[in-house]
Amino acid sequence: QVQLVESGGGVVQPGRSLRLSCAASRFTFSLYSMHWVRQAPGKGLEWVAVLSYDGIIEHYADSVKGRFTISRDNSKSTLDLQMNSLRVEDTAVYYCARDVGVRGVILGIDNWGQGTLVSVSS
Amino acid sequence: DIQMTQSPSSLSASVGDRVIITCRASQGISNYLAWFQQKPGKAPRSLIYAASTLHSGVPSRFSGSESGTDFTLTISSLQPEDFATYYCQQYNNYPFTFGPGTTVHMK
Numbered sequence: 001q002v003q004l005v006e007s008g009g010g011v012v013q014p015g016r017s018l019r020l021s022c023a024a025s026r027f028t029f030s031l032y033s034m035h036w037v038r039q040a041p042g043k044g045l046e047w048v049a050v051l052s053y054d055g056i057i058e059h060y061a062d063s064v065k066g067r068f069t070i071s072r073d074n075s076k077s078t079l080d081l082q083m084n085s086l087r088v089e090d091t092a093v094y095y096c097a098r099d100v101g102v103r104g105v106i107l108g109i110d111n112w113g114q115g116t117l118v119s120v121s122s
Numbered sequence: 123d124i125q126m127t128q129s130p131s132s133l134s135a136s137v138g139d140r141v142i143i144t145c146r147a148s149q150g151i152s153n154y155l156a157w158f159q160q161k162p163g164k165a166p167r168s169l170i171y172a173a174s175t176l177h178s179g180v181p182s183r184f185s186g187s188e189s190g191t192d193f194t195l196t197i198s199s200l201q202p203e204d205f206a207t208y209y210c211q212q213y214n215n216y217p218f219t220f221g222p223g224t225t226v227h228m229k
Contacts, residue, residue, distance in 0.1 A: 037166075045158070045166065045209050046217040059216040062123065100171055108156035108171035108213055115165055 002027050002111040004096045012086055022072050022113055024081040029077035030054075033099040035109055036070060038118075040093035047085030048080065048094070052104050064090075086120045092097030093117050124148050124212050126221035134229040141197040143224045145210035154214035157195045160223075169208075170195065179227055200226070216218045 008020040022034070036048040049060045049070040058070050070080040079096055093115040101107035125148040135141050145155065150225040158166040168177045170186040173193055183198045197204055205228050210221040 010153045044161075045211070045220045047211065047220060050218070061217045080204075095165055100177070106154075106213055108154070108168070108211070109158075110168045110171070110177055112165040112168070 002098060004111060004113035006094060006096050006113045006116035009094065009118045011119045012118055014086060014088055015122055016086055017082070017084045018086060018118060020081040020083065020094055020096075020116060020118070022081075024077045024079065024096075024098070027098070031059060031073075031102045033101065033106060034070075034072060034079045035099060036079075037095045037097055037109070037112075038090075039048070039095070039115075040089070040092045043092075046092070048086065050099070050106070053102065053117065054104070057104070071072040083118070086118075088120050090120040091118060091120045123217055124219050126210055126212055126214050126219050128190060128208075128210060128221035128224050130224060131222065132225040132227060134227045135200050136229045138204055139200045139229075141200050143208050143226075145193045145195070145221050147191040147212055148178060149215075151194055151212045151214035155188065155193045155213055156211045156213065157184075157186055158209045158211065159204075159206045160162055160209065165228075166185075166209070188191075191219045197226075 003025045005023045035050045051070045067085045095115045096113040097109040098111040100110035155173045157170040160166040173188040174186040207225045
């Protein structure tokens with residue numbers, strides 16, 4: 001079945017950068033749009049970003065726009081999230097997730113990774 | 123941005139009960155509505171997309187429906203493994219937005 005494995009989380013100071021990665025396997029990665037979703041400790045889910053199957057179209061939550069960049073390498077089946085100018089409020093578990101639609105059609109998330117924790121603290 | 127609200131925020135129920143959770147969008151989203159289940163310390167699980175289509179492997183006791191900007195998730199007969207928090211999400215307009223969640227507790 002679909003496998004999504006996030007990595008790159010850790011503790012970082014405010015204002016610094018961190019890069020998350022998601023390794024995808026057991027499906028044709030290049031056909032699917034991919035999302036990042038986060039969850040602050042004890043809080044609900046917050047959608048962060050989406051990237052189209054071909055890496056051309058990207059959208060972001062207002063809270064991260066201009067600071068985070070989503071990217072992908074279809075040759076390696078990996079999805080990244082470059083997080084710059086990190087804030088304390090970016091502390092969360094970050095999930096990589098696949099959209100059920102193919103070739104640019106957005107139909108909603110069907111598969112999730114296990115998440116990676118990012119802690120922004122001085 | 124589209125605001126999603128859920129009611130109730132929490133509920134207590136017993137095994138075998140019929141449970142209904144409601145999600146409302148602040149504006150029209152067609153049927154671009156998904157439901158997710160999450161248990162403590164675990165990643166979310168996708169239940170429904172397009173308001174009423176079950177993902178593969180989701181038990182048929184789960185169902186979704188829509189009426190304008192109101193959406194419902196129904197669990198026809200609650201099972202022990204269904205005690206969890208449920209979230210709705212709209213994906214009609216960017217940025218996509220989640221509801222605040224509904225926690226189903228054991229009575």
